Amino acid sequence: MIQTSLHVRKNDLMHASNVLLVCPKCNKGVRVGKKIIKDKKARVCKKCNEVLDK
Numbered sequence: 365m366i367q368t369s370l371h372v373r374k375n376d377l378m379h380a381s382n383v384l385l386v387c388p389k390c391n392k393g394v395r396v397g398k399k400i401i402k403d404k405k406a407r408v409c410k411k412c413n414e415v416l417d418k
């Protein structure tokens with residue numbers, strides 16, 4: 365059980381360093397999703413859908 369939780373935590377950290385961005389609306393690190401806006405890839409906050417690439 366301890367091994368499992370450590371493994372999950374490690375994965376979370378690696379994941380976080382890749383995709384966690386601070387959303388100005390949520391005012392904290394959030395997971396980002398991708399969206400195509402006007403033929404451009406944009407990153408959006410998965411919580412509030414705020415576009416993080418301007």
Ligand SMILES: [Zn+2]
Binds near residue numbers: 390394411413414
């Ligand atoms: Zn947000």
